[in-house]
Amino acid sequence: MWGNAVVSAAAASAGRSPAAANSLRLAWRMVWRDARGGELRLLALALAIAVAALSAVGFSADRVRLALEGEARQLLAADLLLVSDHPPAADIVAASERDGLRSAQTLVFPSMVTRAAGEAHSSLADIKAVSVGYPLRGSLRTAPALNAPDAPVVGGPPPGSVWLDERLAVALAAAPGERIAVGRSTLVVGAILTQEPDRGVSFFSVAPRLLMNLADLDATGLVQPGARIGWRLLLAGDEAALAGFRATVAPLLERGQRFEDTQGARPEIRAALDRAGSFLGLAALLTAIVAAVAVALAARRFVQRHLDACAVMRCLGATQGALLRLYGGQFLLLGLAASAAGCALGYAAHFVLHGVIAQLVTTPLPQPGWRPAAQGFAVGLVLLFAFAAPPLLQLRQVPTLRVLRRELGPPGAGQIGGFVVGAAALAGLMLWIAGDLRLGLWVVGGFAVALAAFALVARLAVRAAAALVRRWPARAGNNHGWRHGVAGLERRAAGSVVQISALAIGLMALLLLTAIRGDLIAAWRGSAPPDAPNRFVINIQPEQLAPVRDFFAAAGYRPELAPMVRGRLTQINERAVSADSFVDEQARRLIDREFNLSWRDAPPAGNTLAAGRWFADADRGRGVVSVEAGLAKTLGLALGDKLVFDVAGEALSVEVIALRKLDWDSMRVNFFVLAPSGVLEPYPASWITAFYLPPGDAAFVNRLVGEFPNLTVIDVGAILRQLQSILDLVAGAIEFVFLFTLAAGLVVLWAALVSAIDERRYELALLRALGARRAQLSAALLGEYAAIGGLAGLIASAGAMAIGQVLADKVFRVALPLDPWLPLLATAGGALLVSAAGWLAASRLLRTPPMLALRAGV
Structure with missing residues (x-):
């Protein structure tokens, strides 16, 4: 199997051909051979899953970023915006005129509006009154009727008319030509508003829009003391004039007034989208952490299976540098191929996240750029070399005596230090993806503490399970193969702890976003009394x-x-x-x-x-x-x-x-x-x-607004329902990303199982040679796998319930009842899942003749 590789490596080391080119060609041949033989599948799969999760989130975030940057001026409807919670002073407006800037004003506030004729329909509207010249950048689009083709228009609605967006037109059952009561005034619906430049990304927009002319505002009587009104002064012109105006006016600004430009356009939208992106990024990052464990396990098994070939190549004259170039090149080619596959999968998967984000924003999102793909390749290579480098360095240090003395294993010097370097590289990756040093440090510290806690609990659970089995009374005539399997957890304690901890993290993430999230939402909804004001x-x-x-x-x-x-x-x-x-x-x-x-x-x-x-x-x-x-x-x-x-x-x-x-x-x-x-x-x-308005008395609101047009009635239930739908969308997106985490957890499980397959092959063959029946060994395997999955599910449920209690107390401020069935269901589900996966990985060992297995281990 290794003849060509040995001869080629020895030839490369002896200088019979250019070393770098020959090593690269040989590395490619070895990648192709090992891939067909299954040696590199787990490594490639773990890398592809991690890159796919991170790139899927990256592609989605990049589309939003490009939309905000590419349409920044349209998001402002101006070059510069003065935002104020009270009317700007007259000298500020005069300064804009002196500097030769074009200007426009808008006022935004909530109010009730009612269809004036026929059956009364009232609705809360987000009213925007605009002056002549609005918008300064971008364009408005209107349609002559609902679902009719729209077209761009110049300027806002003329005096005496209003434009309704589609949601408000449906809520009022109003069509162009009908009359709408806005405060004390009655205005004609002139068109259906389909696009508004400075409302292009309406994240968390609750009330529908009504656009009116600023000249009609005084007659409505809606500007009253205590009314929450946002004033906007829109400015456009050349950069020098804008800079001069800003320098002149900055000392005149009062509390509640600020400038916004294209660099800080719509900060509340950016903050909301960044927050959702952070949640998605952290969910993807958890996938990378779990995948890193799979990479380390798969790389360790790969190295163990190549020790003999390296020893033979050392005997034939291959130098340590030649071996390092050979296997380093093989890992580099593997990393590039797996990262490319992960980026392709991430690009395909990001359309699911795009479907969610598209429901939160109203502007078309452009295609993403190259940055997420570059980040995906960087993540794949960092993960590969950070956690595969320590075992890779062992290959070049394998002693030639291993050919004669198989008991001489790889040297252990530097292995711990190598993995410390890998952990540091992963921590740096986490800080980079988090995008915020403080947040990144919290994430790194939180994940480190969680991993340490899970590992400690898993170790104690393994020891307790082994002790319990030893004390379990044995009865003659019974099949006690499962006792041998559970006791095997203690014999392979380190591998068992890694398997249980990694799988517990993936299961905990899913429990948090399914069962615990449902309990939190139910507790939040049930915290208000049934007759609470709505x-x-x-x-x-x-x-x-x-x-x-x-x-x-x-x-x-x-x-x-x-x-x-x-x-x-x-x-x-x-x-x-x-x-x-x-x-x-x-x-x-x-x-x-x-x-x-x-x-x-x-x-x-x-x-x-x-x-x-x-x-x-x-x-x-x-x-x-x-x-x-x-x-x-x-x-x-x-x-x-x-x-x-x-x-x-x-x-x-x-x-x-x-x-x-x-x-x-x-x-x-x-x-x-x-x-x-x-x-x-x-x-x-x-x-x-x-x-509290009972469901059957909705007409009371129409009568109230008809009698007192200046009043604003806010339907809290409708707002909560819309916010809940947004929360469900974002949670669904995060759950989708956590499917990658579950996949990475399964890869870790599979990698941990097959990493010990050689040891299990020899152990099972020896037991069969000593008279153990296949049924007993099957019970041992299933008992061990069920114990691993059950302990992982139990630990995951405990972690999920603990985090759920913290969220309930600190975020939702509700009492979250403990679900006694969750640990039982998580334990049973984990046991079934791991048993199925483990049986697929190791069942073929039971079909291997004992003599072949024993010879392979000699």
């Missing part, structure tokens, strides 16, 4: 309090109406604060927005005192507040802190005298900051309420 009503003005309350009472509803004043936190203990004052991202977002403040003399339902005291009668009119405990922890607030809020341009100084815990699951109206009466009443306020 509708919120905002923008109730002070003069509407009595009429709105009477309207609700006439329909049999008595919701509690709460006042709301908007204020921005500017100082903590006489220290000015801004987003730059905090490192935590959540704190930065909170401090850069306006808070909803309210007043209450009695503790609201669902609020419990965490620290301090509740308001007394003497506190009325005093500058004291109660702060939600979670907000206080995020911002570092404590009892006695002095806070200053900017409310309607005036400074309001208050002292924190209480911290509250809120029952968010109650779906009631809750506020982060509460004051006693007499503190906030002088400031402009609107009112808000929440109530």
